[in-house]
Amino acid sequence: DHGLDITREAIPVSPAAHYMIGGIKVDSWGETNIKRLFACGEVACTGVHGANRLASNSLLEVLVFGRRIIEYTAGENQPEMLAPLPQLTKRLLGWGKYVRDLPEPSIPALQKLLWEDSGIIRSYGGLVKAQEILSGWQYSLGDVSNRKGIELANLILAGRLMVESALLRQESRGAHYRTDFPDHQPEWEKHIVFIKED
Known part of the structure; x- marks a missing residue:
C-alpha cells in the first residue's frame, strides 16, 4: 500500500512519542496536593514504573488508582464547596524574557x-x-x-x-x-x- 516490498526492501523506522515521562504528583490514593482533586492514568505521576516511565501506565494505573480513588472518596461525607478557579484569561505563568526573532508560536x-x-x-x-x-x-x-x-x-x-x-x-x-x-x-x-x- 505504501510502495514497499518488505520481502526485498528494508522497512523505514523512525522513533515516535509513545508516552510522556512526568505528570501530576499524587499520593497513594491518587489525591493531588489540592484537597479533593484526584488524578490517575497517564496524567498522574506515581513513580511505580521506575525511570523509564515516571508517569503512569494508562491501563494498569487507571484500574488500580481509579478504584483506590473511588474507595477513598466513597467513605467521605458530602463534598465541600470548592473555591472558584481564577479567571483563565490571567497570564498562565509569570516566567519569561523576551527573545527576538522567534518563530511564531504554534x-x-x-x-x-x-x-x-x-x-x-x-x-x-x-x-x-x-x-x-x-x-x-x-x-x-x-x-x-x-x-x-x-x-x-x-x-x-x-x-x-x-x-x-x-x-x-x-x-x-x-x-x-x-x-x-x-x-x-x-x-x-x-x-x-x-x-x-x-
Whole structure:
C-alpha cells in the first residue's frame, strides 16, 4: 500500500512519542496536593514504573488508582464547596524574557522545537535553545482568552517544564539521555517536582 516490498526492501523506522515521562504528583490514593482533586492514568505521576516511565501506565494505573480513588472518596461525607478557579484569561505563568526573532508560536512549531531540542537525544545547547524560545513564546502570548490560545499556552508551559527538568537532571536515566551526561548518577535517584505559586 505504501510502495514497499518488505520481502526485498528494508522497512523505514523512525522513533515516535509513545508516552510522556512526568505528570501530576499524587499520593497513594491518587489525591493531588489540592484537597479533593484526584488524578490517575497517564496524567498522574506515581513513580511505580521506575525511570523509564515516571508517569503512569494508562491501563494498569487507571484500574488500580481509579478504584483506590473511588474507595477513598466513597467513605467521605458530602463534598465541600470548592473555591472558584481564577479567571483563565490571567497570564498562565509569570516566567519569561523576551527573545527576538522567534518563530511564531504554534502547536506545529512547538512540536518541531521539542522534537529537535528536547527529544530522544538531548544536549545542554539544545535544551538552552529550547528554554529561550519557550520563554519568549510564553512572554509573547500574554493574556489569552480563547480555547486555542489557552491550549497553546498550556502546551508551551508543559514543554517548558519538560525542558527545565531535562536541564536540571545532569545524568542519563531510563528514557532521558543527555550527550553531555551519558551516565547514571546515584544522587539523581529522585523525581523533580515543580510547584506553581500564586
